[in-house]
Each structure stands twice: as C-alpha cells, then as structure tokens.
Amino acid sequence: MTIEQALWAQSAAEEPISGAFRESTVDVAIIGGGYTGLSCALHCAQAGQTAHVLEAQSVGYGGSGRNVGLVNAGLWLPPAKLVAALGDRGPSFLELFGDAPRQVFEIIEKYQIRCEATREGTIHAAHAPRGMADLQGRFEEWKRLGAPVELLNAGQAAEMTGSPSFAGGLWDQRAGTINPMGYARGLARAAKAEGAEISTGVQVQGLRRVGANWQVETAQGHVTARAVVMATNAYSDALWPGLSKCWQDIHFFQLSTAPLGDLADAILPGKQGLWDTGLIMRSLRKDTEGRLIVGSMGRMFGTPQSGLTMRRAGRILRHMFPDLGPVAFETGWDGTIAMTPDHLPRIVKLDEGLFTPIGYNGRGVTTGTLFGRSMAQMLGGGDPEQLPLPLTTLEPVGLKQLSERFYDLGFTLNQLR
Numbered sequence: 001m002t003i004e005q006a007l008w009a010q011s012a013a014e015e016p017i018s019g020a021f022r023e024s025t026v027d028v029a030i031i032g033g034g035y036t037g038l039s040c041a042l043h044c045a046q047a048g049q050t051a052h053v054l055e056a057q058s059v060g061y062g063g064s065g066r067n068v069g070l071v072n073a074g075l076w077l078p079p080a081k082l083v084a085a086l087g088d089r090g091p092s093f094l095e096l097f098g099d100a101p102r103q104v105f106e107i108i109e110k111y112q113i114r115c116e117a118t119r120e121g122t123i124h125a126a127h128a129p130r131g132m133a134d135l136q137g138r139f140e141e142w143k144r145l146g147a148p149v150e151l152l153n154a155g156q157a158a159e160m161t162g163s164p165s166f167a168g169g170l171w172d173q174r175a176g177t178i179n180p181m182g183y184a185r186g187l188a189r190a191a192k193a194e195g196a197e198i199s200t201g202v203q204v205q206g207l208r209r210v211g212a213n214w215q216v217e218t219a220q221g222h223v224t225a226r227a228v229v230m231a232t233n234a235y236s237d238a239l240w241p242g243l244s245k246c247w248q249d250i251h252f253f254q255l256s257t258a259p260l261g262d263l264a265d266a267i268l269p270g271k272q273g274l275w276d277t278g279l280i281m282r283s284l285r286k287d288t289e290g291r292l293i294v295g296s297m298g299r300m301f302g303t304p305q306s307g308l309t310m311r312r313a314g315r316i317l318r319h320m321f322p323d324l325g326p327v328a329f330e331t332g333w334d335g336t337i338a339m340t341p342d343h344l345p346r347i348v349k350l351d352e353g354l355f356t357p358i359g360y361n362g363r364g365v366t367t368g369t370l371f372g373r374s375m376a377q378m379l380g381g382g383d384p385e386q387l388p389l390p391l392t393t394l395e396p397v398g399l400k401q402l403s404e405r406f407y408d409l410g411f412t413l414n415q416l417r
C-alpha cells in the first residue's frame with residue numbers, strides 16, 4: 001500500500017498539491033516537502049523572500065504524511081531534563097515548545113487548513129503501574145510551569161480512553177490532533193498562495209557552490225539560491241554524505257479500521273489522541289469518521305487484511321478494549337522516525353548558507369513547523385542567536401547500524417506476541 005493509498009491521504013479534505021519543475025533563481029531553495037520545508041517556504045514567502053521547494057516524491061511523502069497526528073507540547077524529554085540538556089537556551093526553548101501546539105493551530109486557523117484539527121488535548125497513558133512514576137514527574141514539572149495538565153488515575157483514564165487497561169495517564173490540554181497529511185497539504189497550499197514555488201517528483205541530486213550562491217541540481221535542471229535548507233530529515237537520501245548517520249531510524253506502523261459507528265462511541269469520547277509509556281510505545285486515536293487508528297513501533301509486515309502487523313494491531317485493540325469484538329482494518333502503513341541518542345533535535349549548519357534541521361524524535365508536527373519558521377526568519381536577516389537551538393555540526397551516532405538492527409529485531413519479535 002503506498003502512502004497515497006493510506007488513510008491520511010485518502011481522507012484528507014485538502015487536495016494534493018503538486019507542481020512541475022522549472023528552473024529558478026531564489027533567495028532560499030528548500031529540499032523536502034514536509035512540515036519543515038513547507039513551513040520554511042510559507043514563512044519565507046510571507047516575509048517577501050523567494051522560495052522554491054523541491055520534493056522528490058509528493059507533499060507529505062515523508063514523516064509528515066505518515067505520523068499519528070498528535071500535536072504535543074514540549075519534546076520527548078521531560079521539562080527538567082530538557083532544560084538541563086540545553087543549558088542557557090533551556091528556559092526559552094521550553095517556553096517556545098510549551099506553546100508550540102497553539103502556534104500550529106494558529107497557522108491552521110489563519111490559512112483555514114482542513115485537517116480535522118481537534119484541541120481537546122492528548123493523553124500520555126501509563127501502560128502499567130510503573131509508567132505512572134514517569135507521568136507523575138512530568139505532571140509536577142509542567143504544573144510548576146503553569147501548564148494545563150491533569151494527572152488521571154486508572155478510573156479517570158478508563159473514562160477518557162474507554163479502556164480499562166491503563167494504570168492512569170497525563171492529560172495535556174495544550175495539545176490536540178490533526179490529519180497529518182491534511183496539515184502538510186494545507187501548509188503547501190498556504191505557501192503557494194503566499195508566492196512560494198513547489199515542485200514535486202523532483203529529486204535533488206547535487207549541491208554545488210557557485211560564487212556566493214548554491215546550485216541545487218536535479219535531473220530536470222537546477223535552482224540557484226542564496227541559501228539552502230535541507231528539510232529531508234528521516235527521509236534523507238545520499239545527497240549529503242554522512243547526514244543520515246546522525247540519528248537512528250526507528251520504524252512505526254499504524255493501521256486504520258473502517259468507521260466503527262456506535263461501537264467506538266465509548267472509545268476516546270473526548271477526541272484526545274493517546275500514546276503510552278511502554279518501552280515499545282503504542283498509539284491510539286480516532287478520526288472524524290469514527291475510525292480507530294492503532295500503532296506501535298516496528299515495520300508494517302503484510303497487508304491491513306493479513307499478516308504479522310495486522311494480527312499485532314488486532315491484539316493491541318483486544319487488550320485495550322476487551323469488549324470491542326473483532327474489527328477489520330482498511331489501511332496500514334509505516335514510517336521512519338529520526339531518533340537522536342539524547343532525544344534532542346538539531347539545527348545543523350552543513351556549510352555557508354546551507355542548513356538542515358533534523359532529529360525530531362517523533363515530535364515533528366510542532367518542531368517542523370517551528371524550525372521551518374525559524375530558518376525562514378534567520379535567512380531573512382534574523383540573528384542566528386534567535387534560533388530555538390544553537391547551530392551545530394554533524395554528529396554521527398555511534399554503532400548506528402548495529403543498534404538499528406537490534407531495535408528492528410526487538411520490534412519485530414514484539415509483533416509476534
């Protein structure tokens with residue numbers, strides 16, 4: 001099943017955005033048509049800079065069209081660890097990312113992006129009693145910062161999720177959900193409307209410095225630009241040697257059911273999306289049509305109708321909702337998440353005028369949107385010190401291949417359970 005046949009592309013109210021290639025000379029060339037590249041293009045164009053997005057496949061082909069659609073505040077790390085890791089930049093980063101869902105929803109509102117946006121929060125659910133210790137810590141830290149979060153006991157979690165299987169949860173009311181592909185297409189529509197150029201089906205094959213500019217080379221011709229943003233993240237190819245060695249590829253599958261009607265009324269009745277504290281994380285949410293979308297770490301094996309992953313998804317649903325009965329899956333897909341060893345994203349300066357934001361650790365709806373905007377601001381003459389993070393150089397992950405194989409094997413074995 002291609003990503004265009006999977007749920008988010010099929011159900012997105014926003015039409016696919018595509019564009020033919022033509023050679024151009026622009027302020028900013030952007031490689032990759034996901035949230036980072038599209039937000040960068042949108043904010044460049046809004047500020048009067050010319051921008052050209054070159055996407056090898058289609059808008060939202062990468063993580064941006066494949067994710068769970070949880071628009072979460074903060075990052076993977078809890079607030080105190082984040083501040084400790086970022087030092088001086090910690091407090092401002094935390095403030096920016098605590099407010100990040102609101103900023104994403106503001107863009108959705110401004111450009112009337114039809115992406116099934118809900119703002120009822122998300123639930124970080126405790127898969128077992130030991131998961132509550134982590135959630136308790138996160139709750140206290142966010143509460144101290146004045147965030148609207150609530151710690152749920154098992155009974156409250158059961159009421160909000162419809163599942164008796166969780167030991168509790170952390171409900172973050174700043175967060176929400178979207179149709180991820182709808183958001184990507186909507187950003188592309190908005191960027192185009194502001195004057196950015198978007199070309200799809202155009203793989204960038206080389207980057208060459210010509211005088212003060214970059215020549216961005218494709219099989220169809222080239223784009224000349226003062227600056228380049230590589231917004232290729234976990235879907236980076238061999239364009240920049242060594243780039244994809246800077247994170248671990250973690251695979252995550254999702255399957256969607258048919259609309260379940262009354263059967264799903266008691267499941268997530270408040271429209272929150274959830275993910276859990278398990279080592280092999282699971283996710284669950286509904287769409288506006290009443291489909292359940294269930295996911296977990298690992299690749300998609302087989303089809304939505306048969307095979308290892310379909311059976312695993314069925315078992316997750318049976319465990320969460322013993323009374324639900326058998327449900328059929330309609331679509332299934334997987335995607336790649338760029339995980340860094342310290343769970344922090346990076347904004348890498350590859351060369352003069354050439355930048356790449358990477359390693360969003362599964363928090364890309366907000367990080368891609370905000371980092372794309374920050375790149376646009378910096379390239380429009382802003383102070384690099386105002387970026388959310390200091391610019392860094394490439395830092396390859398040690399034992400990348402070995403650890404990826406280890407995780408892959410673990411996730412696959414887990415699907416047999």
Ligand SMILES: Cc1cc2nc3c(=O)[nH]c(=O)nc-3n(C[C@H](O)[C@H](O)[C@H](O)COP(=O)(O)OP(=O)(O)OC[C@H]3O[C@@H](n4cnc5c(N)ncnc54)[C@H](O)[C@@H]3O)c2cc1C
Nearest residue numbers: 032034035036056062063064067068070204335363364365
């Ligand atoms: C299964 C899954 C679940 C996730 N769940 C969530 C979630 O619930 N919430 C959340 O916030 N985040 C989530 N994430 C993370 C989030 O989806 C990503 O961090 C985010 O989409 C990254 O956006 P991006 O624009 O940086 O990169 P991408 O969206 O991956 O886009 C990169 C693009 O670059 C293109 N490209 C690559 N090489 C070239 C080239 N040489 N020339 C031209 N184009 C090229 C690719 O085709 C691709 O479209 C999830 C990710 C996955 C995979």
